[in-house]
Amino acid sequence: MNAEIIRRYGESRLPRYTSYPTAPRFSPSIGAGTYRDWLATVPKSDPVSLYLHVPFCRSLCWYCGCHTTITQKDAPILDYLTVLKQEIRLVAKAIGQRQDVSDIHFGGGTPTIMTPEEFLDLTATLAAAFGIGGATEFAVEIDPRTLTVEMSEALGEAGITRASLGVQSFDPKVQKAINRIQSADQTETALSNLRKAGARSVNFDLIYGLPHQNVDSAIETARVASAMRPERFAVFGYAHVPAFKKHQRLIDTAALGDAHERHAQAEAIATTLCEAGYRRIGLDHFALPEDQLSIAADRQALHRNFQGYTTDTASTLIGFGSSAIGRLAEGYAQNDVAIGRYASLISSGELATSKGYRLTQEDRVRAWIIERLMCNFQVDFSAMPDGFELPDESFGKANLPLKTLLEEGIVSWRGDMLSVDTKHRFLVRTVASCFDAYLGETGRTHATAA
Template sequence: MSDALVRKYGETRLPRYTSYPTAPAFAPSVGPDDYASGLREAASFGPVSIYLHVPFCRSMCWYCGCHTTITRQDAPILEYLDVLMKEIDLVSATAGTKLSAKNVHFGGGTPTIMASHEFAVLMQKLKTAFNFVSDASIAVEIDPRTLTSEMIIALGENGVNRASLGVQSFDPLVQKAINRVQTFDQTKAAVEGLRGHGVTSTNFDLIYGLPFQTVNSCIETVRTAIELRPQRFAVFGYAHVPAFKKHQRLINETTLPDATERYEQAEAIAEELAVAGYARIGLDHFALPNDELAVAVESGTLHRNFQGYTTDDCDTLIGLGASAIGRLHSGYYQNHIAIGRYAEMVAADILPTAKGYALTNEDKLRAAVIERLMCDFEADIGNLSLDSGYEPHFLLERNERLEGLVSDGVASVEGYKVIVNRNSRFMVRAVASAFDAYIGALGRTHSKVA
C-alpha cells in the first residue's frame, strides 16, 4: 500500500466493528423492561453465549482501554462476585426457562484475580442456571503475571478449554513505558501449566503502535512468542484516547509511532507469523492451520463479536457484570458501568441495563454486510439483502464513502459484491465504515485504522 493511502486513511479513527451499531449508538431509552422482553424470547433462537465481566486488576496497564478498577484488597472482588451470582439468578428467572449455553467467556479486567475456589463456585452457579451443551467452549482472559498454580488447576477442573494471555510486547523498554513488565518465563510457566491441566487452546494478545515500539522490536516479540506455539494470536493497534482513558496520559505521546510506522509494524508482525505457519484471520487474528478459526475461514463461517473473530454462531449473547454488553435478537443491552449502580439495581431485583439499542431490519442488513467485509474482505449485498426487505442497490447508490474508496483503489464493486482489494486489506475498517449509517454522527473517538 502506498504511503499516501496509509497517511490518508491510517490517521482516521474508526470502530473495530465488533458490533453494529457500535456502543456509542446505545441510548438509555432502551432499558431493563426491553431486555426482559428479549430474554423471554431468547430460548426460541437456540443456544446462547455468555460473557462475564470481572472489572478488577492488581495494577493499571497504561495502554488499557477496558473498564477496570485497581484493587489491592480482595473484599471488593468478593462483594462483586456475590452481585454477579445474583444477576445470574435474575437473568435466568427472567428468561423463564433454563437456556442452553454453548460458549462462555470470562473477560476483564483480570478474571483470574479471584481465588480458585471462587471461580469454581461461580462456574457451578452458571451450570445451575444454564444447560451447558456437551462440547461447550469456556474461555478465560489471563494475566500471566498473577496466575497461580491453584487457579490453573481450578480452570482445568471446571472445563476451561481456551485461554487468552496478555503479552503485548516482550521488549523491556516498551513494557516499562506501558507499566506492564512481564517476563518470558512468566508467560511460559502460565502456558505450560494450562496445557498440563487440559486447557488445550491458547491465544496471545499482541499490540503494535506502543511507545518506543519499532518494527524490529515487534519482530523480536513475535519470534519469542512463537517459541511457545500458541494456537492463536490476536494483534491489535494501540488506541490512544487519553480524553476517555485518563491513565493513558501517563504515556508520552512523542514516543508513539505515526501511521506509517504503525502500518509497517502490523505488516511485519503478520509476515513473521505467516513464516511461522500461522494463517491470517480477517484483519487482526492469526491461527495455526488446524485451528477452528482457520477452518472457519475456509468454510466461510467465520464470525465477529465483542471478543473479535470467532466461530461463535449463537444469535444470543448474555452479558453479565458491570459494563457487560449483551446481544439478543431484538438488539443490544449494556449494563451500568459503575459497579455501585450495577450492584444497587441487582439488589433491587432489577436487570441492571443502563442503555441499549433496538435493531431495525436496516440495521441487521448493514450489520451483515459489515461482518462479511470484516471476516471475508468481501460482501455479496445481493445475497445478504434477499430477506431484508431492501433492494441491494439501497446500500450502494449515492454512497460517497464507498465511491472514494473505490477511486483510491482500496475497494472495488462487481455487480452487488463489494471487495476489499488484496493489497488494501489493512484498511477493511474504512470499507466497512462506508455501510455505517452512524459514522461521524456520534461524536465518539475510536482507534486509528493504521
C-alpha cells in the first residue's frame, strides 16, 4: 500500500455515511409538528423499521461515542421506560393506523440493563401499537459482561432473531486503557445463552486503533473471537474526539497509533477473519457465507443506516427514545438528546423532536450515490432510480476531488460505472465524500478515514 496515500487520505476526518445528509446538518427548524405531519403520511402498505434507544450503562467505557448515561440505580431506568412506552403510543396514534414492522433494533447504551420483566413489558407495548409477527427481525445490542440467563430467556420469549455483542479487544492492556474489562469466557457464555434463546445471527463488534493496541493484539483478538463462530463481525476504527466526548480525555493520546498503524491493524483483523471463513462485506463488516448479510452483498442488495450495513429494506425508520433518529420519505427527525427534556416533552403529550432535516431531490440523488459506493464500492449511474438526474457537472468527471482520485488510481470510471480500486477500498469514505455537498460546512469532528 502506498504510504503517501495512507498519510494523505487516512488521516482525514470524514463521516461514516450512515445517513446523508449527516447529522451535523440537522436543524431545529424540523420540530414535533413537522414530524407529526410526516408520520401521518407513512404508507399503510409499507412495513416500517423501529429503533429504540436505551441510554444507560452501569460503567463508562472511555472509548465510547454513544449518547449514554451511567447509573447504578434502577429508578432513572424505570422512569425512562415509562416515558418510552408513552412515546410508542403517541407515535402510533400520529401514524393513525396499525403499521406492520419489518425490523426492530434496540440500541444504547445497554438495552439489556433493564430487568427481564421490564423488557417484556416494553415489547408488549410495541406489539400492542404495531404489527409485529414471525417475519419481524428483532435485534438487540448487548454487553456480555452484564447479560444474565434470565435476560437471555426474556429475549427469546420476545422473539429475538439477532444480537450484537460488544467485544472491542481481548487484550488486557487495551481493556485497562479503555476501562472495559471483559474476558473471552464471559463473551462465549453470553453467545451460548443467546443461541439457546433463538438468536439466529450474532454479531461481534471489534475496534482497532485503541490505546496500546498493535497488530499482534488485533490478530489475537480476531482469532479468539472468530473461533466462537458468530455469524457476523463489525470492525470499527476508534474515533478519538475528546472535544465532543469529554470522557475520551481519560485515554492517553500518546498510546494511540497513527494512520499507518491503524490501517495495519484493520487489515490484520480483516485477513484473520477472512482466513477463518468470513467474507468481507462493505467497508467494515464480515459475515459467514450463509448469513443473510453475505447473501444480500452477493445480490448487491445491501443497505446502510444508523446501525451500519443491513438487509433492512424499510423506507421508513422510526426512532424512539432520547437522541433517536427517524428517517421518513420527507427527511430525518431526531429526538432531544437530553433525557430530561425528552421525558418532559413526551410526558406532556408532545413528540420530542428537537431537530431534523427536510430532504431535497438533490439530497436523495447524492444519498443514493453514496449508499451504492459504501455498499458495493461502485455506482452504475445508468441504474439510477426514475426521476433521479445529475443536476450539474459537480456529479461527473468535472468533480475536482473525484478527478484527483481518478488520477491517483483510487477510483476508475468506465462508461457509466464508477468503481473503487480493490486495494484502496479502505478509502471508500473518501470517495463518497466527493459527492457530499455539505462536507466542511460544520465544525463537527468525524472519524479518520482509515
